[in-house]
Amino acid sequence: MIPPTESPLSLRRRLRALRRGLSEAEQRRHAQALAKRLGRHRFFLSARRVGIYWPADGEIDPRPLLTRPQAQGKDWHLPVLCQHPHPRLWFLRYSTGEPLRPNRFHIPEPALRNHRLRLAWALDLLLVPLVGFDADCNRLGMGGGYYDRTLSYLTHRQHWRRPRLIGIAHECQRVDRLPVRPWDIPLDLIVTEARIWQRKART
Numbered sequence: 001m002i003p004p005t006e007s008p009l010s011l012r013r014r015l016r017a018l019r020r021g022l023s024e025a026e027q028r029r030h031a032q033a034l035a036k037r038l039g040r041h042r043f044f045l046s047a048r049r050v051g052i053y054w055p056a057d058g059e060i061d062p063r064p065l066l067t068r069p070q071a072q073g074k075d076w077h078l079p080v081l082c083q084h085p086h087p088r089l090w091f092l093r094y095s096t097g098e099p100l101r102p103n104r105f106h107i108p109e110p111a112l113r114n115h116r117l118r119l120a121w122a123l124d125l126l127l128v129p130l131v132g133f134d135a136d137c138n139r140l141g142m143g144g145g146y147y148d149r150t151l152s153y154l155t156h157r158q159h160w161r162r163p164r165l166i167g168i169a170h171e172c173q174r175v176d177r178l179p180v181r182p183w184d185i186p187l188d189l190i191v192t193e194a195r196i197w198q199r200k201a202r203t
Contacts, residue, residue, distance in 0.1 A: 008140065009143075011132060018173065019057070019059065019169075022170065022172075030060055031060055031193075034060055034191055034192065034193050037195075037196065038166070038191045039065060041191070043166060043189065044125065047164065048075060048124055049077065050074050050075070050076055050123065050124065050125045050126075051125065052076055052078060053078065053128075054078060054100070059169075060193070062127050078091065079109070080110065081109070087144075087145075088149040089120070091119070091122075092117055098111070099112060121163070127166055128167045129169075131173065132174070133169055133175070133178070133190050134178045135197055137186050137187040137189065139167050140175075148183055151165070155183065165186075165188050169190060170192060
């Protein structure tokens, strides 16, 4: 539960410390359990173009998904930071073993630029990292706003083609309730090593 006086900054620090505090063995177990659980879900099975991320700062590792039998035939994309005209993410096709280079936050990105950059709406499924989440699939990010800006078109175009949005996290990152701001984009699902959380239908 979030203490009534806890600020978003304090909450981020607390949850980041929790995920960084997991041992390497726990991280590996969580990543494998998540890949097994998500790899069987219909959203994953039906997706061809999938946006993934390179883990940092204790984030759960989505890369075991790439070796699942259900991953055959999928096109994988890693996010690339683009600063102009506004800071946001584009997505570049990636295959295991291709060279990477660190971005401004020291997170690896594809080094090769001979593939076409895609916007989020060109993906079928986007796996989204997070710092915290609640049972209604609201997400607390790192605070930079990159995913919010990247997906902001969803707030004013109800019928725009969109990827399915799946947050992935350690179960220890769940909180009782997160405040929802007007620019926040709710996720369709959140998958952890322990279970799948699904957003309640809006009435």
